[in-house]
Amino acid sequence: MIVAVPIVVTGLILALIAVNQHTPRSASTTPTTERPNATQAWSTAITGDVSPMASEVVGLLQTSDEWQTGGGSVAAVSADLENGFPSAQTALRSLERQAPLRAVPDALTRYEQAVELYIEAFQVEHAATLVPAGPLQQQLKKSFARVRELGDRVYDQASSLLSPHEPTPAADPDVKIIPAPTVPDWDTIGLAAGPPLDSASADASDPAAGNGSPRPQEAVSKWVKTVRAAGIPSASAEAQAVTSGNVADGRTIADQLQSAVIRLDAAPDPSRLPAISVEVRLGLLVDAEAARAAEAASLAAATPAAAGELRAVARSLALIGQQLWDPQILGARSSPIAGNPVALALDTPL
Numbered sequence: 167m168i169v170a171v172p173i174v175v176t177g178l179i180l181a182l183i184a185v186n187q188h189t190p191r192s193a194s195t196t197p198t199t200e201r202p203n204a205t206q207a208w209s210t211a212i213t214g215d216v217s218p219m220a221s222e223v224v225g226l227l228q229t230s231d232e233w234q235t236g237g238g239s240v241a242a243v244s245a246d247l248e249n250g251f252p253s254a255q256t257a258l259r260s261l262e263r264q265a266p267l268r269a270v271p272d273a274l275t276r277y278e279q280a281v282e283l284y285i286e287a288f289q290v291e292h293a294a295t296l297v298p299a300g301p302l303q304q305q306l307k308k309s310f311a312r313v314r315e316l317g318d319r320v321y322d323q324a325s326s327l328l329s330p331h332e333p334t335p336a337a338d339p340d341v342k343i344i345p346a347p348t349v350p351d352w353d354t355i356g357l358a359a360g361p362p363l364d365s366a367s368a369d370a371s372d373p374a375a376g377n378g379s380p381r382p383q384e385a386v387s388k389w390v391k392t393v394r395a396a397g398i399p400s401a402s403a404e405a406q407a408v409t410s411g412n413v414a415d416g417r418t419i420a421d422q423l424q425s426a427v428i429r430l431d432a433a434p435d436p437s438r439l440p441a442i443s444v445e446v447r448l449g450l451l452v453d454a455e456a457a458r459a460a461e462a463a464s465l466a467a468a469t470p471a472a473a474g475e476l477r478a479v480a481r482s483l484a485l486i487g488q489q490l491w492d493p494q495i496l497g498a499r500s501s502p503i504a505g506n507p508v509a510l511a512l513d514t515p516l
């Protein structure tokens with residue numbers, strides 16, 4: 167008897183599935199007439215750009231999981247990082263050479279941001295290999311997993327933008343694919359920050375929790391008021407936490423951003439614009455990781471190489487988080503932190 171196997175699928179795993187099936191990814195249920203062949207060709211090209219990195223990421227995840235649970239070694243993780251990091255930079259360069267898809271120009275930006283997040287995740291894991299074994303190293307392992315997870319969710323967001331313009335792929339009756347929630351809950355999946363970056367974290371529950379019924383929607387104007395009342399710290403306060411090196415500031419800002427995301431998770435999405443809600447919440451989680459990285463950099467002061475790497479990660483993550491904010495609907499959230507995250511990701515050695 168053949169039993170359908172449920173699989174929780176995110177980000178780059180979908181790229182590998184697409185390559186293996188020789189068909190573009192899609193969650194669409196209703197094909198449209200808007201040049202599906204052009205969309206499929208563009209999607210296939212994007213998959214080709216990122217699939218070599220995807221293979222490296224899968225290997226790194228296996229090695230990292232072993233290290234996280236007390237097996238494996240720093241040497242094994244370092245070896246996988248040496249392979250994965252340049253493959254991610256190569257993927258980003260390839261995406262930079264792609265022209266945006268006319269039907270969905272934002273999709274390319276989201277794919278680039280996803281790869282930028284993978285690059286920052288690699289740097290966090292590399293910093294973890296440099297600090298002594300102990301609580302900070304364990305928290306950096308979790309930070310790597312969170313930033314990589316955010317890369318997966320931003321990648322998924324890019325793919326979801328393409329879905330209405332792609333035909334539905336043939337389903338495999340023996341495999342049930344369960345999409346991961348669009349915005350992760352760190353407590354639910356066991357990745358919440360803990361000491362010394364934060365207080366004790368919760369145990370994991372169901373990694374697929376949050377899937378299922380569609381989220382309710384409300385008028386855009388009402389959603390904007392909800393966002394403004396969610397307790398999001400100002401961009402200047404966040405920038406201060408990222409650049410000051412003050413551990414307490416980093417923790418406070420990260421906690422405030424996480425709390426704001428929890429409030430927005432419980433609120434309806436803006437009518438006909440649910441993608442904006444997803445992107446804003448993902449951006450706030452990226453901002454929180456910027457503050458955590460800055461906090462970790464201060465705690466790693468005794469290991470200058472790790473501290474410097476984490477400070478650079480904090481700045482890059484803050485820039486990526488800014489890009490996921492929607493100033494047209496929510497108004498500007500201008501930060502004094504300036505720079506081009508693509509250039510930073512491509513210029514940074516491991």
